[in-house]
Amino acid sequence: MVHPLRLLPASGPAQTPARGGEGAAYPPEGCTIHCPFSSDRKERLLPSGLVHAWWGRGCTRGSFDVSHGGLSLSEEHRLSAFKSFEPATRKFDKVNICSSCLQKTLKCDTVVSEISTGPGTVNFTINKELLAKTVLQQVFKDGSEYGIKSELFSTLPRRKIVIEFSSPNIAKKFHVGHLRSTIIGNFVANLKEALGHQVTRINYLGDWGMQFGLLGAGFQQFGNEEELQSNPLQHLFEVYVQVNKAAEEDENIKKLAQDFFRKLEARDEQTLSMWQHFRDFSIEEYVRIYKRLGVHFDEYSGESFYQEKSQEVLKMLDTKGLLQKTIKGTRVVDLSEKRDLSLSSTVMRSDGTSLYITRDLAAAIDRMKKYNCDTMIYVTDKSQNTHFEQLFQILKLMGYQWAERCQHVSFGLVQGMKTRKGEVVFLEDVLNEARSRMLQNMASAKTTKELENPLETAEKIGLAALIIQDFKGLLSSDYQFSWDRVLQSRGDTGVFLQYTHARLHSLEQMCRNGQSTDINTACLQDPQAISVLQHLLRYDEVLYKSSEDLQPKHIVSYLLTLSHLAAVAHKTLPVKGSAPELAQARLRLFQAARSVLANGMKLLGITPVTQM
Ligand code: ARG
Secondary structure (H helix, E strand, O other): OOOOOEEOOOOOOOOOOOHHHHHHHOOOOOOOEEOOOOOOHHHHEOOOOOEOOOOOOOOOEEEEEOOOOOEEEEEOOOOOOOOOOOOHHHHOOOOOOOHHHHHHHOOOOOOEEEEEEEOOEEEEEEOHHHHHHHHHHHHHHHHHHOOOOOHHHOOOOOOEEEEEOOOOEOOOOOOHHHHHHHHHHHHHHHHHHHOOOEEEEEEEEEOOOHHHHHHHHHHHHHOOHHHHHHOHHHHHHHHHHHHHHHHHHOHHHHHHHHHHHHHHHOOOHHHHHHHHHHHHHHHHHHHHHHHHHOOOOOEEEEHHHHHHHHHHHHHHHHHOOOEEEOOOOOEEEEOOOOOOOOOEEEEEOOOOOEOHHHHHHHHHHHHHHHHOOOEEEEEEEHHHHHHHHHHHHHHHHOOOHHHHHEEEEEEOOEEOOEEOOEEOOOHHHHHHHHHHHHHHHHHHOOOOOOOOOHHHHHHHHHHHHHHHHHHOOOOOOOEEOOHHHHOOOOOOOHHHHHHHHHHHHHHHHHOOOOOOOOOOHHHOOOHHHHHHHHHHHOHHHHHHHHHHHOOOHHHHHHHHHHHHHHHHHHHHOOOOOOOHHHHHHHHHHHHHHHHHHHHHHHHHOOOOOOOO
16 A cells, blocks of 8 residues: 655755765655655665665654645655664654644654654654664674665575676787776676675686787797796787787788688697697786786686687578678678668678677577576676677577676776876786885875785775776766876775775774673764764665666765765764773774775775775
C-alpha cells in the first residue's frame, strides 16, 4: 500500500545539502516519494533506483512542512540507516493536518528525542547517543565490510563478471589512456569483488599484427639480447622506432617485415619462438610494474590468441548470411537500420586476414564459453566507443543474447601528462615521476616524519594523488593534467587523504594503551563529532551509487568530505589532555573514521600509508 503521505521534491522548504556538494543531488528532481516510514522497502525506492529514505534513515534534525497539502521534508543533515526509525507518524493519514495536531500525534521514542512545531512545520531531533552507539558498533563489527553488509545490497544477485582492462600493445607506447584503463578497471574489479561478485581480471594485450613483422625484422638488425632481458619494454620500443624509420627509407626492410609476419601467421616455429620470447619478457616486466600499482590479472590474453578463431567467426558470419562483399573485396557486416549498408563494420581485409574487431568477436565468444559469465566489461578510452557498440551489435546479430549484458566502460582523454623526460612512453616513467616529485615535496615539508622507507611511502602517496585526480570527475570527462595540482597537500587531493589517514593512524598509535571498546557515547555529542558520525552512516549509499553507475567520483567525494570532517573534529575535540572517558570516546570516533577512510581508499586502488 502506498502511504498517503508524500514528500515533495526540492521545491519545499530549503534542503540543506550535506558538506562536499554531495547533498545537492538530494532529492532528485521531480521525484515523488512515497512514505518513507513504510516498512515496505519498495516504497522507498526512488525512480533512480536508489534506496533513499532520506528522512527515515535518521536525520538528527528534520522538519515536515505541512503547508503544501503534501508533506515535504527539509533536513539539516542526511543520515542513513536508521531503519528502526518508526515514530508515531505512521498512525496519521490525513495530509492537511495542522502542525500542532501532528505534534500531538507524534510521540518521542527511543529514536526521536524531541519534537516541536514551528509555523507549518513539525521538527524532530533524533537521539544522538543512539546514533553514536549504532554507527560505531556497526563500523567495528563489520570492519572491512562496513557499508557492504548494508541492507542496500542484501538483495543484490551475485554474478560472474569478466573485466578486461589495461590491455597495452607490446612494443608500442604505454600511453596515459592505458594508465587510466588500468586504474579504472582495477577500481571496477575491486568494487565488484567487494560486493560479492566473482571477478576475473583479463589483460588483452596488443600482441599481434604487422607491428610484430617490423619488430621481428628490426630485432634481427638492431636488437640486443642482453638489453632485451634487462629492459624489455624499453628495448623493444626502441627497436620498433628504429625499424619504423628504417622502413620508411628502405623498401627492403618493409619486405623483411612482411616476410616475418607472414611466417608468424603461418606458425613458423622459429619465428613463433622469437615472438613468444618478446611477449614473455614483456609480460614479466608488466607484472612487475603492475605490482607497483597494486594491480594484478588472472589472465594475460591477447589478440594473438584469436588469429585462427577469427577465421571461424568469419565462417559463422557467412553461414548466418551476415557477411557482405564490397567492391574493394573486403567483407563487411551491415549494421544499418534499413539494411542498405549505410552503416557497416569491416571484418575482413581483401587478402582474407582479420581485423581488430574480428579478433574481438572471437575473443568475446571464447570468453563467454570459458567463463560462462553473466557480464563482460571492457575498459578503454572513449575513442573506442563505436568499436564496442559495433562489437556488441554484431554479437547480437549472430544470435548471442548475452551481448546485451556486455558493457563498455569508457573514459575521457588526459591532456598534458609529461614527465621530466618528456612525453609519457612507459607506465613506469609516470610512477617514477610521481614518486620522485612526492619525495621532493616531503623533504621540503616541515611536518614530514623520519620514515623507515621514504621511497615506498612516496610511491603510495604519489599513486593516491594520481588516482584521486583521475577519479574526481565523471570518467567520460577529459581533463588537463598538472603535477602541481595533483600533488598539492591541501585541498581535494590524494595527498590529503593519505595525510588524514596517517594522522588518524598515529593518533591511535599514540594512545594505544588507553584504548577501550566500551565507551560512553554521551561524550560524543559535540556537533563536530555528530557530523562525522552522520557521514559515516552514509557510506553504504555512496557505495551503492558507485556500484550503479561505476563512477568512482561518489566515493572520492565522500572520502574527501570525511577527511575534512575528521580534520575539523580532530582540531576541536582533542584526545590528548582530555579526561580518560572523553579521550576514549573520541579516540573510538577517530578510529572509526580511519577505518572507513581506509576501506574506501583500498576500493579505489590506494594503499593507505600509516606515516608521512
Ligand atoms: N590494445 C588496445 C589499445 O591499446 C586496447 C584493447 C581493448 N580491448 C579490446 N578488447 N579491444 O588500443
